[in-house]
Amino acid sequence: MHLDADLRIEQDNKEKILNSSKFLDSLLEMWTSHVKRGTGALVTMAMLDILTFGVCAPYSETTLGSQFDFLIQAVASRATVLFSLFQVCLATCLS
Numbered sequence: 001m002h003l004d005a006d007l008r009i010e011q012d013n014k015e016k017i018l019n020s021s022k023f024l025d026s027l028l029e030m031w032t033s034h035v036k037r038g039t040g041a042l043v044t045m046a047m048l049d050i051l052t053f054g055v056c057a058p059y060s061e062t063t064l065g066s067q068f069d070f071l072i073q074a075v076a077s078r079a080t081v082l083f084s085l086f087q088v089c090l091a092t093c094l095s
Contacts, residue, residue: 011062018054018067021074028074032081044085051075 018024031047034040053059054071063071075082 007062014053014062015064015067017050018063018071021070024070024074028078032078035081035085038088 027047027050031040031043034043051071054063055068055075060068
């Protein structure tokens with residue numbers, strides 16, 4: 001998220017972080033448990049950053065296809081938790 005990003009370094013870093021599906025799954029499980037309990041704001045924010053850089057344009061341009069597919073499926077399987085998080089955020093913003 002900076003102006004002078006070196007795409008090769010960004011891609012290497014992302015590949016290393018997203019390479020282990022077991023690691024990502026454990027991060028997502030930790031994230032969903034915090035969202036369900038209403039705890040871990042920093043964990044929630046960090047996980048949303050990881051997801052943003054993994055699946056959202058223009059950052060997803062450096063995500064490998066297989067890692068992108070895994071992330072999309074892993075998030076989709078936790079869609080109700082993600083939706084509840086956005087409901088809480090929306091309710092907070094409107095009050």
